[in-house]
Amino acid sequence: MNARETVLGRVRDALALAPRPAVAVSRDYRRGRGLPDPERLDLLVDRLVDYKAQVRTCTATETSATLAEMLAGLGARRVGIPAGLDRTWLSDWTGDLVEDRPDVPAPSLAELDAVVTASAVTCAETGTIFLDGSHDQGRRALTLVPDVHVCVVDLSQVTAGIPEAMERLVPERPTTLISGPSATSDIELERVEGVHGPRTLVVVIRTDR
Amino acid sequence: MSSTFLGMPAAPPRSPYGAGNLRGERTFPEAAAHELGNDQLRANLHRATRTIRAKRLAVTAELPDWEELRAAGAAVKNEAMGRLPELLEQLEAKVTEAGGTVHWARDAAEANALVTELVAATGSREVIKVKSMATQEIGLNEHLESQGITAHETDLAELIVQLADDRPSHILVPAIHRNREEIRRIFLERIPGVDPGLDSVPAELAAAARAYLREKFMSVPVAVSGANFGIAETGTLSVVESEGNGRMCLTLPRTLITVMGIEKVLPRYADLEVFLQLLPRSSTGERMNPYTTLWTGVTPGDGPQDFHLVLLDNGRTAALADPIGREALNCIRCSACLNVCPVYERVGGHAYGSTYPGPIGAVLTPQLAGTHAAKNDPNASLPYASTLCGACYDACPVKIDIPSLLVELRHQTTERTGRxxxxxxxxxxxxxxxxxxxxxxxxxxxxxxxxxxxxxxxxxxxxxxxxxxxxxxxxxxxxxRTFRAWYASQEGRDALAAAAAEHPADTEMPEEER
Structure with missing residues (x-):
């Protein structure tokens, strides 16, 4: 017998020796929660600030002015974007704009000062942004290698809790959950922000989208 | 070829003796006595466990449905264990459908050989690793080294442990037993080209590790990871982490090899909504850990284009065959039970001799590797490494009744050794x-x-x-004098009469019982 058959056979034997009753999973935890816009916004901002992310709110028409101002404030000169990002978002940006291509080797992404992307879903209660590799978010390396990630979140994409956020995901897409910049507490439990991922996370929340 | 039912079920074997890291060299009391002499360790542990305890309590208390989440988490795990054969086959089918390759390993040696073969096929002599309990359990790094392949741990704490030729002492913070000055010295000695003026400030030490590992992330073409959860319904795997080293390993190399214990399978994608709330809050005491990666097979143009999943038994089926002990398989490796354990807090992780320390380790290790594989087997002492205070049960996000499991294992030990x-x-x-x-x-x-x-x-x-x-x-x-003797004596009568006079309401003495 090969390993597969052996292991599966052992599992069946184990369950025959110690049969288990069928289990009904009751999901009595909070699901399908809705919160009014102002409350979701407040909750999300509170969580993001707690994670030491930089947060800005604006309206859709202010997107490009806000992004240009944030990027300038970060001292960025070369900014990367995924191929599917709405170009008008960066119409006020005067620095270099580099559109990502699949054949660009990951190490060269380190030459970007920052990357600007959209996002798929965001959970207010935990301050978690979900990226799913859509065209306006790009491949995973693009939001990982550069040291600054500027992420645009629309308030309509913000859910109250985790169950409501997970419900909006497409399981088969490569998905990254981001809750603030990377961090470690491995040395004497002292928190150090910024280890391997982008050391700076900027979140621009558009309140009318 | 489909497997055939051969009639009488056979008891599945434990993890083979002598392989991997599921057995210490000394019994728990011997190892504990030694560890208790280490003042630095005890001071670090005390501070660390107290800090994490406070954070965990704060973030679990803010969820009004925490108990409902725990109940759902326990139920999903129990369901998964009962449906393990079909779920594993479904997971295999879904991962394969999504472009991945699934392998099965009966034990540590088989898993190590499989991974070695897969790495060798890429032509690389190096791999980068995401912190993983399963690969620690099977001793993968040591095996790769014996085959001329260098494994670079990329989690900061694991890197510290690896550079110091040390062993992890905590599931979550493996270098908890080291202070910043020790870490500075380890880095100065072991990281090539490190700045000789390196400070012992944690931020600077982390920056030194970042610079050292950056080059590995960008150049090593093979990564090895574990998995926190594997979803049968979709073939999705997940790694929950903080530093971004996980994202690096899961994204940049061409080949990704994931070693997952068969008990990590969950039925549905929607089950993640439970565990992504339970795990970070129980583990680091955060509302959410900084990064979680979910991936399904291979995505063209994004991430590793060659993906292998190794499904590991190594004693898990033996645990599954124990009607009481199998509950230990529900563990999601959050380490909350370590942080609340009065025994762990004093002796640290090394005393348990296994990859899995603390209360859960004391029940999981004997289940996986057995307790009487050798004369004076150190694992036989693990079920006694507890005061049975019950704090671990209260802290467990999937409600594993660790104290009852410990008592059952003690019972089994006594029955078998027949003292x-x-x-x-x-x-x-x-x-x-x-x-x-x-x-x-x-x-x-x-x-x-x-x-x-x-x-x-x-x-x-x-x-x-x-x-x-x-x-x-x-x-x-x-x-x-016994209490009964005292109660019957003149002294007892006088004392009780005096007490009765003080509290006239309680004067009814059951005289006839005296």
Whole structure:
């Protein structure tokens, strides 16, 4: 017998020796929660600030002015974007704009000062942004290698809790959950922000989208 | 070829003796006595466990449905264990459909050989690794090294442990036993080209690790990871982490090899909504960990284009065959039970001798590797590494009743080793306790035990076969007079009468019972 058959056979034997009753999973935890816009916004901002992310709110028409101002404030000169990002978002940006291509080797992404992307879903209660590799978010390396990630979140994409956020995901897409910049507490439990991922996370929340 | 049912089910084997990291070299009391002498370790552990405890309590208390989440988490895990054969086959089918390759490993040696073969096929002599309990359990790094392949741990704490030729001492913060000055010295000695003026400030040490590992992330073409969860319904795997080293390993190399214990499978994608709330809050005491990666097979143009999943048994099916002990398989490796355990807090992780320390380790390790594979098997001492205080049960996000499992394992140990003197003593106690007169006589006789006690009223050494009891604790000498004797004496009557006079409402004395 090969390993597969052996292991599966052992599992069946184990369950025959110690049969288990069928289990009904009751999901009595909070699901399908809705919160009014102002409350979701407040909750999300509170969580993001707690994670030491930089947060800005604006309206859709202010997107490009806000992004240009944030990027300038970060001292960025070369900014990367995924191929599917709405170009008008960066119409006020005067620095270099580099559109990502699949054949660009990951190490060269380190030459970007920052990357600007959209996002798929965001959970207010935990301050978690979900990226799913859509065209306006790009491949995973693009939001990982550069040291600054500027992420645009629309308030309509913000859910109250985790169950409501997970419900909006497409399981088969490569998905990254981001809750603030990377961090470690491995040395004497002292928190150090910024280890391997982008050391700076900027979140621009558009309140009318 | 489909498997055929051969009639009588056979008890699945434990993890083979002598392989991997599921057995220490010394019994728990011996190892604990040694570790207790390490003041630095105890100070670090005390501070760390206290800090994480406070954070965990704060973030679990803010969820009004925490208990409902725990109940759902436990139920999903129980469901998964009961449906394991079909879920594993479904997971295999879904991962394969999504462009991945699934391998099965009966034990540590087989898993190590498989991974080695897969790495060799890429032509690389190096791999980068995401912190993983499963690969620690099977001793993958040591095996790769013996085959001429260098494994670079990329989690900061794991890197510290690896550079120091040390062993992890905590599931979550493996270098908890090291202070910043020790870490600075380890880096200066072991990281090539590190700035000789390196400071011991944690931020600077982390920056040094970032610079060192950056080059590895960008150049090594193979990564090895574990998995926190594997979703049968979709073939999705997940790694929950903080530093971004996980994202680097899961995204940049061309080849990704994931080693996952078969008990990590969950039925549905929607089950993640439970565990992504339970795990970070229980583990680091955060509302959410900084990064979680979910991936399904291979995505063209994004991430590793060659993905292998190794499904590992290594004693898990043996645990599954134990109607009580199997509950330990529900563990999601959050380490909350370590942080609340009064025993762990004092002795640290090394004393347990296994990849899995603390309360959960004391039940999981003996389940996976057995307790009597060798004479004086250190694993046989693990179920006794507890005061049975129950704090671990309260803290467990999937409600594993660790104290009951410990008692069951103690029972099994006693049954199997058949310490005849102990059994005889218990039998005698049962007989005596069943007859009040005899019991009173026995209690009087016990007062003679005072002779064995020193001036402090403690007995530190009992003669065999009772010596086991006093190996790791003193026993208080029996009192001069039993409570029953005192209750029947004039002194007792006077004291009770005085108490009754003070509280007239409670004067009803059951005189007939005296």
């Amino acid at each position: 005849s003197a102990e059994r005889l003593a218990m039998k005698a106690a049962a007989a005596v306790m069943g007859r009040p007169k005899l019991y009173t006589t026995a209690q009087r006789a016990a007062a003679i035990g005072r002779i064995a006690a020193g001036r402090d009223g403690k007995i530190s050494h009992l003669p065999p076969p009772l010596g086991g009891w006093t190996e790791s604790r003193d026993i208080t000498a029996p009192p001069r």
